[in-house]
Amino acid sequence: MLMRAMDLGHYLQRMGYRGPLRPTLETLRRLHLQHLEALPFENLDVLGGRPMVLEEEALFDKLVRGNRGGLGFELNGLFAALLRELGFQVTYLAARVSASGEWPMAPGFAHLVLEVTLEEKWLVDVGFGEAFDEPLPLVPGRWPTAGRMFLLEPQGEEWVLAREEPDGSCPWLYTFSREPRRWEDVVALGRDYPPPGSPLRRELLCTRKTPRGRVTLRGERLILSEGGHCVERWLGAAEEREHLLLSHFGLRPGSLGSR
Missing domain, CATH: 3.30.2140.20 (Arylamine N-acetyltransferase fold)
Structure with a gap:
């Protein structure tokens, strides 16, 4: 490349x-x-x-x-x-x-x-x-x-x-x-990745290191980690996930939709 x-x-x-x-x-x-x-x-x-x-x-x-x-x-x-x-x-x-x-x-x-x-x-x-x-x-x-x-x-x-x-x-x-x-x-x-049955095919996973820890969106949960402490929050509608994808990861609204 x-x-x-x-x-x-x-x-x-x-x-x-x-x-x-x-x-x-x-x-x-x-x-x-x-x-x-x-x-x-x-x-x-x-x-x-x-x-x-x-x-x-x-x-x-x-x-x-x-x-x-x-x-x-x-x-x-x-x-x-x-x-x-x-x-x-x-x-x-x-x-x-x-x-x-x-x-x-x-x-x-x-x-x-x-x-x-x-x-x-x-x-x-x-x-x-x-x-x-x-x-x-x-x-x-x-x-x-x-x-x-x-x-x-x-x-x-x-x-x-x-x-x-x-x-x-x-x-x-x-x-x-x-x-x-x-x-x-x-x-x-x-061309065939991830394989059938992979967890990556079953639920949303988006994670990024932050200057003080990590932010993760996994399925219906937002997980914030900092200094060895972890806070989880359950989410509501898809619109909330879209908002979090933008605010925490810079991913535009509509990213969850299929082609």
């Missing part, structure tokens, strides 16, 4: 990013954090019966010109194009998501993550909803970010990403292979 200079400027404006652009770890960290705060993870197209189109121009139209969010393939795919345009070395990696927080994982290639090579290798993911805020070193260990602790460790031929919870549990988020993938592999998968 390639990106024109004017597209790069538009993308950075969409993110509200005004920091350095040299391909350094500091730039990567700031871009990662800003992307999570500006572009939500959301499944509105899935619920509206609109197929996921992973060609670059379509992604740019949706996420940048259309002021939308998207699923992991979309968010990480376009973010990879941005990083490459800035001079970063980026590799696509295939991940398998854990629905239960433990083994077995869902079969097949169900999520896209990125490996960015600087002096060291880093795990990058701006498309998983509530995961890590900053890139994680791609070496085994426990890594803190924004008050949460994440665990990375090899597990057979794959790597496991897990997150420590306040109750002492450490559920798996996903596993991933270090084998490089081609963008064509991702495009082919996107």
Whole structure:
């Protein structure tokens, strides 16, 4: 995927990013954090019966010109194009998501993550909803970010990403292979994603990091998290959801409708 200079400027404006652009770890960290705060993870197209189109121009139209969010393939795919345009070395990696927080994982290639090579290798993911805020070193260990602790460790031929919870549990988020993938592999998968039976096909999910926590719209619930505290509110009519999509996520009225 390639990106024109004017597209790069538009993308950075969409993110509200005004920091350095040299391909350094500091730039990567700031871009990662800003992307999570500006572009939500959301499944509105899935619920509206609109197929996921992973060609670059379509992604740019949706996420940048259309002021939308998207699923992991979309968010990480376009973010990879941005990083490459800035001079970063980026590799696509295939991940398998854990629905239960433990083994077995869902079969097949169900999520896209990125490996960015600087002096060291880093795990990058701006498309998983509530995961890590900053890139994680791609070496085994426990890594803190924004008050949460994440665990990375090899597990057979794959790597496991897990997150420590306040109750002492450490559920798996996903596993991933270090084998490089081609963008064509991702495009082919996107034609039928998410698979039948996926929770993404059943209820609304829209979530975005905020400077002090996270805001999530899940089904009929608005969930506000800040400083370890969580407040949930049940919603009323669809008009209220439309209002919240606009006020919290910048998504225009009518986003919930089908094509």
